Every structure is written in C-alpha cells, then in structure tokens.
Amino acid sequence: MSRRAGAAPQDDIRGEYAVEPVVLESDLPYRQRQLREVWRLMAALYAAWKGHDSAGIFRASSTDGRGWSPQEHVAGVGTSHGPALVVFEHRLYMFWKGLGDDTAIWWSVTRDGQHWTDQDTAPSLGQGLSQFRTSESPAVAVFGDRLHLFWKGSDDLGIWHASAFPPGRPVDGRERLFWDDHGRLDYVDPGTGGSFDYTRNAPAALAMQQMYLAGQNEDNDGIFAWSSADGIFWDPEQIVDVPGVGTSNGPALVNNATTFLGEPDKLLMFWKGAADDSSIWHSSSSDAGRNWTTQRPVPNVGTSHRPALATWGEDVYVIWKRNDAGLCWAVFSPFAGDPGVWLHPVTRDPVRPGEPKIPSVGTSHRPALTVFEPRPAVVGHFHPGRFGHATHR
Numbered sequence: 001m002s003r004r005a006g007a008a009p010q011d012d013i014r015g016e017y018a019v020e021p022v023v024l025e026s027d028l029p030y031r032q033r034q035l036r037e038v039w040r041l042m043a044a045l046y047a048a049w050k051g052h053d054s055a056g057i058f059r060a061s062s063t064d065g066r067g068w069s070p071q072e073h074v075a076g077v078g079t080s081h082g083p084a085l086v087v088f089e090h091r092l093y094m095f096w097k098g099l100g101d102d103t104a105i106w107w108s109v110t111r112d113g114q115h116w117t118d119q120d121t122a123p124s125l126g127q128g129l130s131q132f133r134t135s136e137s138p139a140v141a142v143f144g145d146r147l148h149l150f151w152k153g154s155d156d157l158g159i160w161h162a163s164a165f166p167p168g169r170p171v172d173g174r175e176r177l178f179w180d181d182h183g184r185l186d187y188v189d190p191g192t193g194g195s196f197d198y199t200r201n202a203p204a205a206l207a208m209q210q211m212y213l214a215g216q217n218e219d220n221d222g223i224f225a226w227s228s229a230d231g232i233f234w235d236p237e238q239i240v241d242v243p244g245v246g247t248s249n250g251p252a253l254v255n256n257a258t259t260f261l262g263e264p265d266k267l268l269m270f271w272k273g274a275a276d277d278s279s280i281w282h283s284s285s286s287d288a289g290r291n292w293t294t295q296r297p298v299p300n301v302g303t304s305h306r307p308a309l310a311t312w313g314e315d316v317y318v319i320w321k322r323n324d325a326g327l328c329w330a331v332f333s334p335f336a337g338d339p340g341v342w343l344h345p346v347t348r349d350p351v352r353p354g355e356p357k358i359p360s361v362g363t364s365h366r367p368a369l370t371v372f373e374p375r376p377a378v379v380g381h382f383h384p385g386r387f388g389h390a391t392h393r
Contacts, residue, residue: 052362082366103154113374136202157197221246246274254309325362
C-alpha cells in the first residue's frame with residue numbers, strides 16, 4: 001500500500017543525591033558539553049557481535065577509546081543475526097533473534113558489563129502476550145521512562161513495536177521486563193484495507209527529543225525516516241523518503257553530538273550501498289528528520305552490512321564489518337570535522353582501507369555498539385540524557 005508524505009521529557013542528568021543545578025539558558029550548550037565529557041570519563045564503549053564461524057554472541061569494551069578488551073563469549077546464547085544493545089535503568093540490555101529457524105526475540109541483561117543473566121524471551125513466559133517474532137535483528141531505544149523494542153515481522157514486511165516499563169523486583173531471582181503497547185505500527189483491522197508494509201529488513205531506532213525510525217523501503221532499495229513525539233503513536237504522514245539513496249541492508253542512525261536542548265534534533269544516517277556497492281554512505285538532517293542532505297560516501301571504508309555507531313562525549317564512534325569477516329572501528333567529531341571523514345581512534349589520521357581492525361575478532365553480520373557505565377558513581381548513577389550518548393543498532 002502507498003504511504004508517503006513529503007517533546008518527550010528529558011532524562012534526569014543529576015545523580016540520585018546531587019543538588020539540582022541552576023543553569024542559565026545562555027549557558028546550556030556549554031553545560032551540556034561539560035556533562036558529555038564527564039559522562040565520557042565515567043562510562044565505556046561496549047560492542048557486541050555474532051561470531052564469524054559460530055552462532056555465539058561475543059562482546060568487548062573500551063574504556064579509553066583507543067583499544068579494546070579481549071573478546072568474551074556471552075555464555076548460553078546463539079543467534080543467526082547481529083544483536084542490539086541499549087542502556088535502561090543503569091543496566092545494559094542485549095536483544096537478539098534466535099538461532100536458525102527460531103524467530104523468537106531473546107534478551108539478557110548485565111549490571112557490571114561482564115556477568116549476564118540467563119537468556120529470556122520477549123515477552124517473558126506467562127505475561128499473556130503473543131511471543132514477539134522476527135526474521136531480522138531487533139532495534140531498541142530508551143525514550144522517557146520506557147524501553148522501546150521494534151522489529152520486522154517474521155513473515156511480513158511490517159514494523160512491530162512494544163514498550164517495557166522499568167523492571168521491578170526480580171521474580172524467582174530473575175530480572176523481568178513487562179511489556180505494553182504490543183502491535184504492528186499502523187495496524188488496520190482485516191477487511192478494511194490491510195496493514196501497511198514498511199520495511200524489507202530490520203529498522204533502526206534512535207531516541208532524542210523525539211523517537212526516530214529508519215529503514216529500507218519494502219519494495220525498493222530506498223530509505224525512509226519516521227518520527228514520533230511519544231514513541232507510541234506513529235503517523236504515516238510523518239514518513240519522509242531520503243532522496244536519491246539506496247541500500248541492501250538498511251541504515252543506522254546516531255545523534256549528532258552538536259544537538260543542544262531546545263534546538264531541532266540533528267541526526268546522522270549511515271548505510272551500506274545498494275546491491276554490490278560495498279561503500280558506506282551518509283546523510284544528515286538538521287531539522288528533526290524532515291529534510292536530508294545529498295548522500296556522500298565515507299572514504300576508504302567498505303562493508304557487507306550496516307555499521308553501528310554511538311555518541312560518547314563529543315565524539316561519535318563507529319564499528320563495521322569489513323567485506324571479509326573482520327571488524328573495524330573509527331571515530332569522528334561533528335564539532336571538529338566532517339562526519340564523513342572517519343579517523344583512526346589512536347592517531348586521529350583519516351582511516352586507510354581495511355584499517356583499523358579490532359584484533360582477533362570476526363563476525364558474519366552487523367555489530368552493535370553503545371555507551372555504558374558499569375559501576376555506580378560516587379553520588380549515585382550519572383546519566384546525561386539523550387544528548388550524552390545514543391545507541392544504534
């Protein structure tokens with residue numbers, strides 16, 4: 001079917017016991033930049049990916065943005081696609097599609113970044129909702145006080161959605177997420193025209209002052225962007241076609257670190273080219289996803305899937321699968337340079353083809369990347385809000 005058309009409350013940036021700061025409106029950009037740098041000192045990059053020659057999920061972290069810990073296997077889990085990562089209520093959650101013909105969505109959570117709970121299905125058994133099923137990687141973002149999960153249907157081209165409230169006390173010693181608003185976006189009852197098809201593969205999700213989705217069109221290689229004021233209601237009239245672009249794997253979204261409170265959201269989008277084009281392309285929007293710049297390629301990089309990006313301080317870090325099984329990573333600063341010129345995280349020189357590679361790791365699918373504080377701060381957990389970091393999957 002045809003569908004085209006041409007503020008949530010912010011997270012608390014204080015610690016649990018901190019005194020509420022007095023911030024003049026004229027000082028907000030400066031204070032936000034300070035908070036981002038404090039967050040960078042307290043948190044770390046966390047990456048996860050499916051193995052190259054196995055169905056296992058592996059993870060690694062970087063505390064300085066210059067190197068990675070040795071990869072560790074997340075025990076007892078398996079997938080046929082790449083996982084998704086998100087930070088919710090001071091915990092790091094990972095979601096993934098099951099292995100092979102298993103279309104269920106599974107999840108696990110950690111408080112310290114190392115020890116993961118036993119895998120659970122979404123929704124938890126006994127919750128009374130039909131099990132969420134997909135043929136692709138899920139997408140996840142936190143908006144307001146809810147965790148939002150999006151996925152392509154297992155046997156349809158629709159986008160499905162559910163949201164979860166903060167977890168309560170563990171049940172039977174296990175963490176539980178309780179889901180609400182489960183359904184297909186823009187669902188129409190049978191007999192009245194059917195539901196809209198939206199995407200050929202996994203969507204991308206991003207939370208800023210609004211919620212955003214992006215994906216590959218259901219019937220061609222084009223890319224669409226979609227916004228919602230509350231993350232629950234998605235109006236098809238808000239869908240925008242990104243002009244003159246094409247992909248075979250779907251896009252990734254990340255917040256532009258130059259966005260400040262009260263300004264329209266600034267978004268960056270990256271994607272693999274269409275068909276046999278292994279280039280990574282990018283476009284940006286400075287008006288909350290309504291208009292997008294002409295696509296440009298990222299020099300000296302190539303991929304067989306979409307990249308993953310996360311904003312950490314005033315930098316944006318990116319990891320991507322090479323045309324072989326290797327994983328590369330880079331950094332760029334929207335404040336200091338062109339987001340289409342990726343830099344070596346150590347030398348800060350422009351990346352060269354095939355470099356820099358994360359040593360001794362490999363994947364057969366898209367990776368995931370986020371920023372997480374695995375330990376409590378002195379005055380309670382610190383979280384800088386949506387403009388301090390983002391998760392892209």
